[in-house]
Amino acid sequence: MHKKEMYEIYERLGISRAALDIGFDAENALVDRFREIDETAEYNQAKILRAMQKNRVNAACFAATTGYGYNDMGREILEKVYADCFGSEAALVRPQITCGTHALAIALSANLLPGDELLCPAGGPYDTLEEVIGIRPSPCSLKEYGVRYRQVELKEDGTFDLDAIRSAINEKTKMVEIQRSKGYKTRPSFSVSQIGDLISFIRSIKPDIICMVDNCYGEFTEITEPTQVGADMAVGSLIKNPGGGLAPCGGYICGTKECVDRCAYRLSAPGLGQEVGANLGILTSLYQGLFISPQVVAGALKGAVFAAHIYEKLGFRTVPSSAEKRHDIIQAVELGSPEAMKAFCLGIQSAAPVDSYAAPEPWAMPGYDSEVIMAAGTFIQGSSIELSADGPMREPYAVYFQGGLTWHSAKTGILMSVQKLADAGIVKL
Numbered sequence: 001m002h003k004k005e006m007y008e009i010y011e012r013l014g015i016s017r018a019a020l021d022i023g024f025d026a027e028n029a030l031v032d033r034f035r036e037i038d039e040t041a042e043y044n045q046a047k048i049l050r051a052m053q054k055n056r057v058n059a060a061c062f063a064a065t066t067g068y069g070y071n072d073m074g075r076e077i078l079e080k081v082y083a084d085c086f087g088s089e090a091a092l093v094r095p096q097i098t099c100g101t102h103a104l105a106i107a108l109s110a111n112l113l114p115g116d117e118l119l120c121p122a123g124g125p126y127d128t129l130e131e132v133i134g135i136r137p138s139p140c141s142l143k144e145y146g147v148r149y150r151q152v153e154l155k156e157d158g159t160f161d162l163d164a165i166r167s168a169i170n171e172k173t174k175m176v177e178i179q180r181s182k183g184y185k186t187r188p189s190f191s192v193s194q195i196g197d198l199i200s201f202i203r204s205i206k207p208d209i210i211c212m213v214d215n216c217y218g219e220f221t222e223i224t225e226p227t228q229v230g231a232d233m234a235v236g237s238l239i240k241n242p243g244g245g246l247a248p249c250g251g252y253i254c255g256t257k258e259c260v261d262r263c264a265y266r267l268s269a270p271g272l273g274q275e276v277g278a279n280l281g282i283l284t285s286l287y288q289g290l291f292i293s294p295q296v297v298a299g300a301l302k303g304a305v306f307a308a309h310i311y312e313k314l315g316f317r318t319v320p321s322s323a324e325k326r327h328d329i330i331q332a333v334e335l336g337s338p339e340a341m342k343a344f345c346l347g348i349q350s351a352a353p354v355d356s357y358a359a360p361e362p363w364a365m366p367g368y369d370s371e372v373i374m375a376a377g378t379f380i381q382g383s384s385i386e387l388s389a390d391g392p393m394r395e396p397y398a399v400y401f402q403g404g405l406t407w408h409s410a411k412t413g414i415l416m417s418v419q420k421l422a423d424a425g426i427v428k429l
């Protein structure tokens with residue numbers, strides 16, 4: 001290896017020899033973990049390749065459509081490819097779905113009617129869904145339309161509270177919503193198999209309940225998806241995992257034909273459904289992004305494990321730990337002080353290809369009760385499959401780190417964060 005040149009090029013980025021050595025040691029220690037991650041990516045790559053071949057993806061699929069977007073073959077085939085990759089009957093994959101929250105809001109409001117009850121059986125939903133559901137009042141929330149809501153907390157040890165779930169389910173319970181990734185919570189993320197067990201349990205109590213999974217950040221971290229273990233819908237954002245960093249916007253809903261049809265009617269209009277929606281020429285990026293997604297997710301997973309390993313060595317608590325199995329790409333590091341959070345985020349920002357000269361500052365973001373700091377120097381605005389970190393400025397002063405379009409850029413970000421912590425005198429290398 002060109003070790004001398006390596007030290008030199010990293011030095012030019014602002015990463016010292018001592019920080020780079022920590023990285024080399026970590027990589028050596030993580031050889032087996034990285035191999036597992038590569039195997040998952042290989043399996044998912046083959047799965048996606050096969051889905052593209054089976055559905056006869058061809059050059060005409062990449063043509064732009066405008067206006068109503070009738071007979072958009074590229075859009076229709078992309079939706080079939082998604083359905084095959086997720087093992088579902090149908091899929092709705094659209095640039096008109098603006099983000100993950102929008103996709104989730106569509107899935108909920110399309111399948112819940114006045115008088116129905118929604119149950120979150122594994123703790124509260126993602127922050128932005130609180131307004132969608134009406135837990136925090138908002139115009140046009142499900143609550144305003146007469147949809148009721150119940151929530152069952154996880155047990156102390158982070159497992160499902162089956163007794164409480166059983167007693168929360170009643171004749172009005174129409175749908176359950178399960179979030180795969182931990183989001184901004186400290187609970188562990190759920191594996192696809194845990195989600196499958198929970199769905200089976202719920203179905204044993206009431207067989208016709210619609211089971212919806214918030215799949216954000218979980219896609220392609222395992223070799224199966226929630227729709228393959230009983231979920232009626234898996235929902236997510238294209239500027240996270242399945243867009244592979246190339247999709248400029250969009251969201252997806254994979255699921256049963258019945259649920260997806262309703263989502264399409266809610267997204268466009270009753271009677272129109274999936275038949276309309278011009279693609280405006282972005283389909284190439286959606287196909288290419290999906291195609292490279294397993295590799296991008298693998299890079300993000302390696303970055304997460306690498307960060308956990310290094311920060312544990314430096315004496316910080318990490319969730320999950322470097323030894324735990326991964327079910328999403330998020331890595332939390334409890335840094336213990338506002339100064340450390342700032343230094344960490346400065347490191348991530350300084351290592352970005354875009355806006356690397358900016359210094360992240362905490363700010364009062366709408367919808368959060370404490371200030372939030374964010375680092376992201378991304379090609380696609382707000383894309384969190386790209387290298388990014390954020391966290392609320394409160395105890396335990398944890399940053400949530402994710403993404404990296406390539407493994408080496410994720411590695412650079414993490415080493416730079418270590419460098420900035422050292423520069424600030426918070427750690428010693």
Ligand SMILES: *Cc1c(COP(=O)(O)O)cnc(C)c1O
Pocket residue numbers: 099100101102126128179181182183214216217237
């Ligand atoms: C990101 C995320 C969402 C919301 O997605 P946006 O695209 O930010 O609206 C919902 N749930 C989880 C678990 C997420 O990580």
